[in-house]
Amino acid sequence: MRxxxxxxxxxxxxxxxxxxxxxxxxDYLEPGHNxxxxxxVSKIILRKDLEDGLYRVDExxxxxxxxxxxxxxxxxxxHRRHYDGEMSGVFASxxxxxxxxxxxxxxxxxxxxxxxxYVKGLDAINGTPVLDIKPYIKKLEEKTEESKD
Amino acid sequence: MRxxxxxxxxxxxxxxxxxxxxxxxxDYLEPGHNxxxxxxVSKIILRKDLEDGLYRVDExxxxxxxxxxxxxxxxxxxHRRHYDGEMSGVFASxxxxxxxxxxxxxxxxxxxxxxxxYVKGLDAINGTPVLDIKPYIKKLEEKTEESKD
Numbered sequence: 001m002r003x004x005x006x007x008x009x010x011x012x013x014x015x016x017x018x019x020x021x022x023x024x025x026x027d028y029l030e031p032g033h034n035x036x037x038x039x040x041v042s043k044i045i046l047r048k049d050l051e052d053g054l055y056r057v058d059e060x061x062x063x064x065x066x067x068x069x070x071x072x073x074x075x076x077x078x079h080r081r082h083y084d085g086e087m088s089g090v091f092a093s094x095x096x097x098x099x100x101x102x103x104x105x106x107x108x109x110x111x112x113x114x115x116x117x118y119v120k121g122l123d124a125i126n127g128t129p130v131l132d133i134k135p136y137i138k139k140l141e142e143k144t145e146e147s148k149d
Numbered sequence: 150m151r152x153x154x155x156x157x158x159x160x161x162x163x164x165x166x167x168x169x170x171x172x173x174x175x176d177y178l179e180p181g182h183n184x185x186x187x188x189x190v191s192k193i194i195l196r197k198d199l200e201d202g203l204y205r206v207d208e209x210x211x212x213x214x215x216x217x218x219x220x221x222x223x224x225x226x227x228h229r230r231h232y233d234g235e236m237s238g239v240f241a242s243x244x245x246x247x248x249x250x251x252x253x254x255x256x257x258x259x260x261x262x263x264x265x266x267y268v269k270g271l272d273a274i275n276g277t278p279v280l281d282i283k284p285y286i287k288k289l290e291e292k293t294e295e296s297k298d
Contacts (some may be wrong), residue, residue: 012169012172012276012278013169013217013219013278014168015166015167015168016166016167016168016169016217016278016280017164017165017166017167018164018165018166018167018249018251019163019164019165019248019249020161020162020165021248021249023161050226050240050248052226052227052238053226053227053238053239053240053248054238054240054241055226055227055236055237055238055241056235056236056237056238056241057238057240057241059241060241063240064253066215066249066251066253068162068165070162077199077201077202077204078201078202078204083286086205087204087205088204088205089201089202089203089204089205089206090202091199091202091203091206091212091281091282091283091284092203092204092205092206092208092209092284093283093284094283094284098281099168099170099199099202099281100167100168100170100215100280100281102167102215102251102280102281104213104215104253104283127161129161129162129165131165131249131251132240132247132248132249132251133240134240134242134243134253135240135241135242135243137232
């Protein structure tokens with residue numbers, strides 16, 4: 001992408017760099033669509049230096065986990081999407097083969113032990129780098145719905 | 150983070166690099182909490198080479214927009230969180246000051262014109278780099294809820 005100027009007079013960065021905050025530990029060793037994964041428990045092993053960032057995460061029922069599709073190389077702009085078998089653009093799908101391979105899943109919080117977070121329903125394989133954890137709060141998510149009219 | 154080995158025998162990467170897929174254009178020039186932002190229209194100017202990735206995005210009512218908090222430098226592991234004024238860890242909050250500054254907002258789809266996507270409810274300021282666009286499909290999001298028991 002060419003550097004573009006906008007009104008805030010800062011160029012759009014060519015590259016953005018992140019450092020994983022931890023990684024996934026579970027018994028999914030190979031990628032694949034598998035409905036049973038939504039019932040499985042995964043551990044997120046957080047970097048020790050970030051452990052304090054989990055304070056009060058135990059008060060939440062659900063979390064967003066953002067992770068990196070480290071096994072998915074390249075992308076297709078148009079492909080057959082999994083959930084309904086229709087052709088669609090990559091931005092109208094959850095394909096792991098996307099320009100920026102960021103995965104996003106809502107999981108159920110189970111427990112925290114030190115720097116280890118236990119969650120249910122994470123569809124990421126063992127060893128997946130985790131980029132961020134955010135609260136999923138239904139009331140806040142629905143804000144857009146309320147303002148719809 | 151030290152390189153760690155896991156069962157899949159691949160080291161967790163030290164750094165993960167993304168290239169913005171486009172940027173936000175709206176009339177929010179400075180960051181700040183502002184409830185009225187949820188009613189505002191923003192444009193997402195997608196890179197021209199990614200335009201095909203928007204195919205059938207017009208069939209969706211809501212989208213996740215993942216973006217980069219380009220103006221938020223550094224992070225605090227424990228801070229006072231905005232939505233209820235309580236102290237919490239950064240992973241139990243939506244703070245823009247996080248180890249990886251990735252923002253996530255559910256927006257209402259309005260229209261597409263070529264490589265320009267019009268959405269409502271995006272709380273990102275003008276010029277914000279966009280990292281990904283994903284469908285928000287209530288039925289799929291609720292999968293975790295159904296599997297809860």
